[in-house]
């Protein structure tokens with residue numbers, strides 16, 4: 001086969017796609033405007049919530065389920081082939097609630113998990129102490145405290161995952177062009193070309209895995225309104241040993257401890273355009289949240305903080321598939337809060353499409369939609 005493929009963007013989605021394609025016999029070149037794995041993927045916390053492909057029907061749950069099924073095998077192969085351990089750990093998750101609204105939301109969530117046959121259990125006082133003794137004070141002092149345990153939740157060391165993918169790509173013959181900006185795309189005669197280093201180039205397939213920057217790069221394809229950057233901030237603390245085993249989740253915020261005592265607290269959602277950076281107010285609210293649950297973190301060392309831009313789409317589904325009307329152009333972008341988790345599944349789907357094989361799961365919900373503005377400024381969506 002050896003079909004030539006260019007993957008633009010070397011984040012979790014681009015690197016995993018390149019790795020999968022190279023293993024299926026494609027000649028792959030990956031181009032990134034910066035260094036490999038330094039975009040949003042580097043900033044991600046690396047939480048992989050529970051999923052079950054067998055019993056899920058919603059398209060995003062199926063993609064999550066496919067990825068969830070693939071992850072342990074991928075992590076093991078990456079570790080064996082590259083010597084870099086992506087740090088995948090089935091550490092379990094605790095989901096906490098302390099207001100009637102939060103409890104109602106969690107009850108809905110647990111019912112949904114049960115429908116998918118995802119193991120989930122509401123904990124008694126004794127059980128929560130057995131899971132996480134560090135939560136004793138919070139449990140005692142919170143009138144409506146409730147907690148659920150989900151064993152099938154994983155954590156991943158995002159920078160290690162990206163480093164392992166980079167080495168695995170190189171070992172499989174993928175050519176990596178770093179610090180190389182793809183400045184434009186043009187389509188003629190139903191085929192796409194990309195411009196970099198001053199030249200127009202094309203290959204049998206071009207896959208845009210450019211995360212939040214996809215709209216800018218693909219502006220001429222009228223996809224520009226489809227991905228919005230949503231900034232999230234993270235605070236990293238360090239204790240002499242980990243205070244917790246499970247990932248502790250409450251609404252959209254979480255605390256997770258690495259084995260070496262590094263404790264990661266995230267996150268928020270804010271529209272800041274393409275501007276990275278942290279703010280005192282958000283970091284303080286993250287610290288307040290974490291010390292409310294785990295007072296021992298008050299004396300933890302502050303290591304660093306960072307932010308990343310999540311690629312959000314308006315319908316909540318990533319865009320994975322061919323661009324309508326262009327025979328050699330594909331997009332895999334818009335994975336919002338789950339791009340690390342969804343990376344193996346996305347890679348497999350793109351490789352299925354390029355190999356002209358039946359996709360592992362139905363892909364209709366992820367198809368690329370083009371926005372077309374008419375003269376009165378209204379937007380019409382076509383597929």
Ligand SMILES: Cc1cc2nc3c(=O)[nH]c(=O)nc-3n(C[C@H](O)[C@H](O)[C@H](O)COP(=O)(O)OP(=O)(O)OC[C@H]3O[C@@H](n4cnc5c(N)ncnc54)[C@H](O)[C@@H]3O)c2cc1C
Pocket residue numbers: 008009010011012013014031032033034035036037038039040041042043044045046047048180181182183209210211212213214217231232233234266267307308309310311332333334335336337338339340341342
């Ligand atoms: C705070 C935070 C916490 C998160 N936590 C989690 C989590 O726990 N679990 C999870 O699954 N997900 C999480 N996410 C989401 C996840 O990080 C993203 O969905 C994912 O990283 C998107 O990956 P990507 O490969 O599409 O984008 P990116 O990693 O941003 O990669 C895109 C690449 O394209 C390159 N590029 C862009 N334009 C061009 C161009 N014109 N030419 C060449 N190269 C270009 C960029 O340099 C970049 O390297 C989190 C995100 C944030 C911000």
